Amino acid sequence: MAEMQLAGFLKGKTEYTLELFRFFIEEFSKIGYIELHPLKSMIAIESNHKIAYITQLGKNFIHVVFPFNQAFNDNFCFIKIAQVPGTNQYNHHLRIYFKKDINIEVMSFMEMAMLNNNITI
Template sequence: MWTCPTCTQSFLRTHQSHSCLDKTEADFLRGKSEVTVSLYHHFLAQYRTIGDYKIHPAKTMISLAKNTRFCSIFQFGRNFLDVCLPLNQVYDNTLCFHKIGHLGDKLTNHYVRFYDKEDLNEEVLFYMRMAYEQDAEKGLRR
């Protein structure tokens, strides 16, 4: 692991490209509805049942990382939370993703929108776990 001396973020590779920003988790939550903040904390708690991670605020999103970033919370809506899970193949045989977009040759972004805590169901947890485990495999292959 390499730690940027400027922003103190940890990365899998030495001198990995990133943005050194001073934006915090609190900056993203400031002014958001109680519903959105509650969904955010529920989402983080559910991911903690899968494994440990670090929170990495960036310019436009908050990412979760173990070895690399395996999930991004990219929109804090008035009454919803949008999350992106990069997976190593397309999973279009489910209704839990409202959008799927390719990200190069190896990963495909799968987008989930949560309006209620119940939207984070067993099926979504399955894909969250998959994204987390793909990240763990990356750490083993380095």
């Protein structure tokens, strides 16, 4: 069932976007075991907790949100950081246009999300 739902999210997307999506998932998988869980409006990336969400598959990009318990404002990769009202969760928005956008900085946030989603530095 989940495979069919995932196929629904990917259906009709450009080959370029699908390639970015596959590359991003492959890079995440190098850090540790992940599972993809299609939800109503996004794809959750999970391990032992929800790590990130793919919220948009555009014509030439993928949009990913990392939830952390603090804002990491000193970065070059996130296009927006927003606190979820009434919580200590800060959603860090990443838009990937090229494979090279998944650089050392992005990989460090991916690792942080994988290791412990509620880390404080």
